[in-house]
Amino acid sequence: MSGQHTLPDLPYSYDALEPFISRQIMELHHKKHHQTYVNSLNAAEQAYAKTSTPKERIALQAALKFNGGGHINHSLFWKNLAPSSSEGKGNGGVLRDGPLKDAIVQSFGSFENFKKEFNTTTAAIQGSGWGWAGLNVTTKRVEIVTTANQDPLLSHVPIIGVDIWEHAFYLQYLNVKVDYLNAIWNVINFEEAEKRFLEAVNGSKL
Numbered sequence: 496m497s498g499q500h501t502l503p504d505l506p507y508s509y510d511a512l513e514p515f516i517s518r519q520i521m522e523l524h525h526k527k528h529h530q531t532y533v534n535s536l537n538a539a540e541q542a543y544a545k546t547s548t549p550k551e552r553i554a555l556q557a558a559l560k561f562n563g564g565g566h567i568n569h570s571l572f573w574k575n576l577a578p579s580s581s582e583g584k585g586n587g588g589v590l591r592d593g594p595l596k597d598a599i600v601q602s603f604g605s606f607e608n609f610k611k612e613f614n615t616t617t618a619a620i621q622g623s624g625w626g627w628a629g630l631n632v633t634t635k636r637v638e639i640v641t642t643a644n645q646d647p648l649l650s651h652v653p654i655i656g657v658d659i660w661e662h663a664f665y666l667q668y669l670n671v672k673v674d675y676l677n678a679i680w681n682v683i684n685f686e687e688a689e690k691r692f693l694e695a696v697n698g699s700k701l
């Protein structure tokens with residue numbers, strides 16, 4: 496289907512995040528799930544352009560929110576991951592000394608405590624959703640927040656987002672969400688996270 500939005504390429508190969516996220520998950524997640532959000536967003540926008548009444552436009556709001564959020568969130572998620580340093584493949588999992596680490600330590604006491612609090616909060620999501628480390632633009636502090644379904648993060652500037660839909664982990668981790676959450680820190684791209692953090696504290700818009 497043609498449309499304004501297109502599926503972005505992954506910045507690494509499908510097997511690059513192994514053993515923490517399997518090739519099978521990455522292929523399905525990117526080629527099938529994300530592609531479907533892109534296709535459905537384009538369809539909803541095309542339908543919206545043809546509407547002539549408020550009622551017709553209101554009827555499309557849910558599809559725009561769900562598929563638009565799915566496209567935004569997954570586009571962010573792929574860039575938020577990187578091949579693991581512990582596997583000798585890349586920089587994933589390494590939080591260098593710098594402004595993001597300083598902000599995390601300021602808010603959570605330590606990097607380890609940050610990950611622990613993130614996992615506890617995120618594991619408690621009921622149903623599908625996303626876990627986030629986001630910048631509170633008022634306090635300039637990093638906070639842990641969650642969103643339901645495919646709702647994008649609007650209350651904070653997203654620094655790190657983790658997909659908590661079962662399609663993100665079930666084929667590898669089955670029902671053990673906490674194992675997925677523990678594993679994913681090995682492939683978080685903290686360089687990308689720090690870039691977002693610096694853009695956010697320097698006053699970028701939400």
Ligand SMILES: [Fe+2]
Nearest residue numbers: 528658660663
């Ligand atoms: Fe997903």
